[in-house]
Amino acid sequence: MNSQVTSLDVARLAGVSQSAVSRVFSGASASAATAQKVRRAAAELGYRPNPWARAMITGRSGIIGLVVAYFDNPFYPVALELLSRALKAEGYRILVFTVGNSPSEIESVMDELTAYRVDGIITASVAMTNDLTDRCAQAGIPIVLFNRGQDGVGLSSVTSANDAGARQVARFLVAGGHQRIAHVAGWQQSSTGRDRLLGFEAGLAEAGTAPVAVIDGLYDRDAARAATLAMMDTATPPDAIFVGNDHMAFAVMDTLRHEMGLSVPGDVSVVGFDDVPMAAWPAYDLTTVRQPVRRMVDSTVETLVAQIAEPDRAPQSIRIDAALVLRGSARCPEGWTE
Amino acid sequence: MNSQVTSLDVARLAGVSQSAVSRVFSGASASAATAQKVRRAAAELGYRPNPWARAMITGRSGIIGLVVAYFDNPFYPVALELLSRALKAEGYRILVFTVGNSPSEIESVMDELTAYRVDGIITASVAMTNDLTDRCAQAGIPIVLFNRGQDGVGLSSVTSANDAGARQVARFLVAGGHQRIAHVAGWQQSSTGRDRLLGFEAGLAEAGTAPVAVIDGLYDRDAARAATLAMMDTATPPDAIFVGNDHMAFAVMDTLRHEMGLSVPGDVSVVGFDDVPMAAWPAYDLTTVRQPVRRMVDSTVETLVAQIAEPDRAPQSIRIDAALVLRGSARCPEGWTE
DNA sequence: CCCTTACTTGCAAGCGTATGCAAGTTTGCC
DNA sequence: GGCAAACTTGCATACGCTTGCAAGTAAGGG
Structure with a gap:
């Protein structure tokens, strides 16, 4: 009434x-x-x-569109919660679009976002094609890619230092005396997955070695399990596996321990990436690279707000430092600090 | 442009x-x-x-407000994803409000929701005071409580059959020959937590017994851990614990296994509630009551859409059947079927 | 073939707010 | 006390769309 x-x-x-x-x-x-x-x-x-009457005149709706693909990876719910709070503090609300990673689906969502004339867009875990990049630029809606970079110039993005983090993992595993190091990668269509792979390979190369196996886990538990089984089913199975994110790392550990009866880290060391809350749970106690979600979120919001205020601002690629968190899932080199 | x-x-x-x-x-x-x-x-x-120009005239924005409190419980991200898809199919988008459980915060969010003139509201894991209930009814915005009931008449809600599910757990544990059965409850301010407790006690009463301990876990890992330690630190510790949801059950299992060196289910059986994806992971392999999220979501959307179309429709309390899922975290009675 | 009925279509009036403009009011300073 | 400058305030318009209304057109029946 x-x-x-x-x-x-x-x-x-x-x-x-x-x-x-x-x-x-x-x-x-x-x-x-x-x-x-x-x-x-x-x-x-x-x-x-009435915010909509207001939006009609000012052209500002106070709404940010959030496009998310994977919610089964617990990294993203956490990010959503933090983003929601941070944006609220800036006077924005979040309109959520969940989406598969098929280009047509993403495209239709972008269509809707432009129709809704959201003030800005944040994409998390979504692969943008260059075509879409162009359309966004053309629509003139500020956009920031969260936890995903973008080839070429064009859009702003906030990621952690994926390559440096992965490189650090490589050094850590080599220093730990591992002889056969493998990588269950992320998705090669995602910059995050590629950067972690490249950084890891570069780190191993520094030590004069290379991964004995690299298989794409597609950010999916089943695929990660299959990858694990495949790489362990060889004459000389790996004694250490770096996994492209924590969510897959849990699947890898489950497979090693409960399907193959192996010990982690006794038989195989496992290292993940993200440091989701569950990584600290004693059941996994996962050594992993911490992505500072809070700082990533803050940077994302800050960048987006700045771009809304100043539309002609040049896009930025922000990288937040990521550090290895030592826990019990990987053999630790003597005297390794930090 | x-x-x-x-x-x-x-x-x-x-x-x-x-x-x-x-x-x-x-x-x-x-x-x-x-x-x-x-x-x-x-x-x-x-x-x-332009949806907003349209909304001004028709009074329908095509937007549903979703109010969520706990995102650390993986049940809710899953629900969000399903809700988003189901509502999309009906032509609605989701405006997300994350919120603590303090009354003032919830109130301010409700204020905003009415300001935004959303077409409907879904609350998940949020405790509504009667005061707020009234204000919503007064504002005339259809609202459905997801996974949370409401005392008295007033608002529609969709829950699983929490009492029947908990009762089934009680029978199951008694049949399994457990002698000292305890309960780490949910939050007593939530209908879900209360219903599960009451159903559980009723089930035990049928067998002529009662819980040896009931402690509130507040849907929080730390509180669940503390509750576990407290109930185990007695002369006759429980040999079975029913936990108010899976998220806490994981904490209980971690505490028993990794802090106290006990075996689950060898020393203590643990049963949860929800059947989140992680419950099926071999690291926990949690026996639990399955809340059929998909059906709950479908009912929620259906009810909400019906109420939007027909504002004078009487509120409904829908309860979806929930069944026990047998896994490895609890001793199983011989020949227990279903 | 004409009149009734059904259907299209354009006109114009709003929905609730922000904002340029002009008129009115206050303030400040000599 | 008088005049300029600064500030307030109301009027009227515009934002992009939906919808009642009336005029125009096509279809249908006797």
Whole structure:
């Protein structure tokens, strides 16, 4: 019932004009006396400005579109929660679009996002084609890629230092005396997956070695399990596996321990990437590279807000440092610090 | 740039009036010839109707507000994903509000929801006070409580059969020959937590017994851990623990196994509630009660859509059957079927 | 063939707010 | 006290769309 209170109702009750009410609520100048009368009347009627009427005029809806592909990886729910809080502090709400990774589906979502004239877009775990990149730029909607980079110039992105993190893992495993090191990679269509692979290979190369096996796990438990079985089913199976993210690393550990009866880290060391909350649980106690979600989220929001305020701002690629977190799933070199 | 295409632009290009364009896109009657001209012009210009201008007139925004409190419990990300897909199929998008469980915070969110004039509200894992219930009813926005009931009449809700499920757990544990059965409960402020506790106690009472201990785990890992330590630190510790949800059950298992060196189910049987994906992982292999998320989501959407279409419809409390899923975390009675 | 009925289509009036403009009011300074 | 400058405030318009209404057109029946 009271959801139909308009600024005109408030104006009448307060004995002022509708524009006065508008000015009070939009922060424009108004005398103290007017402001007080308006506030009182608004409170009495339970008035709140209609965001959509406001959006029509100002062109700003106060809504950020969030496009997410994988929710089974617990990294993203955590990120969603933090993003929601951070954006709320900036006066924005989140319109969620879950999406598969098929180009047509992503395209239709982008269509909707432009239709809704969201003030900005954050994509998490979504692969953008260059075609879509162009369309976004053309639509003029600020966009930031979260935890995913983008080839070529074009869009802003916030990632952790995937290559440096993976390189550190390589050094760590080599220093731990592992002889046959393998990698269950992320998805090669994702920059994150590629960067981690490349950084890892580069780290091993520094030590004059190379992975004995690299198989794509597609960020999927089943695929990671299959990859594990495949790489262990050889004459000289790996004694250490670096996995492209924690979510797959849990599958790898489960497979090694419960399907193959092996010990982690006794027989095989396992290292993940992300440091999702579950990695600290004693059942896994996973050595992993910590992505500082909070800082990534803060940077994402900051970049997006800046781009909304200043549309011609050049896109930025922000990389947040990521550090190895030592736990019990991988043999630790003597005296390894940090 | 092309985000500023209006129906008037399309009308001019198609050589018809602006209202004709509107009618074609809003599904009202129009001749085949007109429709074709309009569609062609719209496609050429990349036109999409502005949802907010539309919302102002029709009063329907196509947006559902989702209020969620706990994202660390993996049950909710799964539900969010399914809700998003199901609502999309009905032509709705989700505006997400994450929220703590403090009344003031929930209140401010409800304020915003009414301001945004969402077409409907779904709350998941949020405790509504009667005060808020009234305000929602007063605002006239359809609302459905997901996985949470509500005392008294008032709002629609969709839950699983929490009491029946918990009762089944009680029978199962008794049949398994357990002598000292305890319960790490959910949060007593939530109907879900209360129903599971009551059903469990009723089930034990049928067998002429009662829980040796009941401690609130507040849906929190740390609290569940503390509860476990407390109930095990007695002269006659429990040999079976029913835990109010899976998320806490994992904490209980971790505590028993890795902190106390006990065997599950050797020393203590553990049973959870929800059947989140992780419950099936071999590291936990948790015996639990399955909440059929998909069916719960479908019912939620169905109820909400019906209430939007027919505002005077009486609120419904829908309960979906929940069945015990036998796995390895609890001693199984000989010949127990189902 | 004409009149009734059904269907299309354009016109114009809003939905609730922000904002340029002009008129009115206050303030400040000599 | 008078005049300019700064500030307030109301009027009216615009944002992009839906929809009642009336006029125009096609279809149908006697």
